[in-house]
Amino acid sequence: MLILECPCCGVMADETELAPGGEAHLKRYGPGSSDEEFEGYLFHRVNPKGVHFERWRHANGCGKWFLAARCTNTLEVFATYSAQTPEPPQHVIDAIAARRPNWSIEA
Amino acid sequence: MSDVSALMGAVAEGRTRVEEAGLAGMITLRGDLASAKLIAAVTGLAGVEMPGQREIKTGDDKAVAWMSRDELLIMVPHEEAEAAVATLSTALAGEHATVANVSDARALFRVEGPHAREAIAKLAPADLHPDSFGPGEMRRTRMAQVPAAIWQSGDDQFSVICFRSVAQYVFDLLALSAKDGSEVGYF
Numbered sequence A: 001m002l003i004l005e006c007p008c009c010g011v012m013a014d015e016t017e018l019a020p021g022g023e024a025h026l027k028r029y030g031p032g033s034s035d036e037e038f039e040g041y042l043f044h045r046v047n048p049k050g051v052h053f054e055r056w057r058h059a060n061g062c063g064k065w066f067l068a069a070r071c072t073n074t075l076e077v078f079a080t081y082s083a084q085t086p087e088p089p090q091h092v093i094d095a096i097a098a099r100r101p102n103w104s105i106e107a
Numbered sequence B: 001m002s003d004v005s006a007l008m009g010a011v012a013e014g015r016t017r018v019e020e021a022g023l024a025g026m027i028t029l030r031g032d033l034a035s036a037k038l039i040a041a042v043t044g045l046a047g048v049e050m051p052g053q054r055e056i057k058t059g060d061d062k063a064v065a066w067m068s069r070d071e072l073l074i075m076v077p078h079e080e081a082e083a084a085v086a087t088l089s090t091a092l093a094g095e096h097a098t099v100a101n102v103s104d105a106r107a108l109f110r111v112e113g114p115h116a117r118e119a120i121a122k123l124a125p126a127d128l129h130p131d132s133f134g135p136g137e138m139r140r141t142r143m144a145q146v147p148a149a150i151w152q153s154g155d156d157q158f159s160v161i162c163f164r165s166v167a168q169y170v171f172d173l174l175a176l177s178a179k180d181g182s183e184v185g186y187f
Helices: A035-043 A090-099 B036-046 B078-091 B116-121 B164-177
Strands: A003-005 A012-014 A019-023 A051-057 A065-071 A077-082 B017-020 B025-030 B056-058 B063-068 B071-076 B098-101 B106-112 B138-143 B146-154 B157-163
Touching: A003 A065, A003 A077, A065 A090, A077 A090, B017 B164, B025 B078, B036 B063, B036 B071, B036 B078, B063 B138, B063 B146, B071 B078, B078 B098, B106 B116, B106 B164, B116 B157, B116 B164, B146 B164, B157 B164
Parallel strands: none
Antiparallel strands: A003 A012, A019 A051, A051 A065, A065 A077, B017 B106, B025 B071, B025 B098, B056 B063, B063 B071, B106 B157, B138 B146, B146 B157
16 A cells, blocks of 8 residues: 655545556657657666656545655655655655665666 | 535434535635635635634634635525625736636535545545544545535534535445445544
8 A cells, every 4th residue: 555645735645546647758849859769758667676756646535646765665655845846856766765875877 | 506405405314424514615716725815705705714724713604615716615504605706806807816616517516424434534535534634625536537625514423525527426425435334433
């Protein structure tokens, strides 16, 4: 059971209240980009055993999107934060580093 | 506007009573909730304070609930809903906000009795313990398979709002959950 705190309404939301939105912090490649970039944007997703950044929507609650950093292996949640964030903010990276000393963001 | 409510006041009798509360005026207002103009329009219309995050402020016959950081639900008597929409639209002219009369798109239920809290807790993945959830909070969550909004509207009374299209489903759920003999006695 995954429980995430929605940063928009502050509710500790049960997984069944949420809708998953896949990998977070994707950079969109549209018209004018190379075929490789566009293919990567459309199809290439990381699938780590460990720290992962994800998009979630509080579908049965306030309806807002937010981002979560969690471990796919242990289901530990490091932080949830605003969806209007182009890359993981420092406090999230610090929270992960505190629990996973060998982890780096490029992993 | 419709002149009948979703289930025309259906009632499930028992120690914990479930009732479809009939016609209610509901207005969805979306906009910048920090805007002074918007706050003045809402508090002026409803006669209650501006609700903060997840709060519901209740007056004599009106209420304002915080639904998300850019959305309020304003509850007024059914016959006043259209006038209230007009008042708000006028007051918010020029503001980046939308006002929609959703009275006919929602159903309202009252669950009342000694096990009302428990009847709802059986259906929702929300923490409804009295220490965590009490009067003044609007909790949007899931009730079995559909979205619902719940608040405590009396000592032993809870109110539930859902979409009108699933009113029968929610009524059946609540009636079954509140059925005499099904009390767990947890709270």
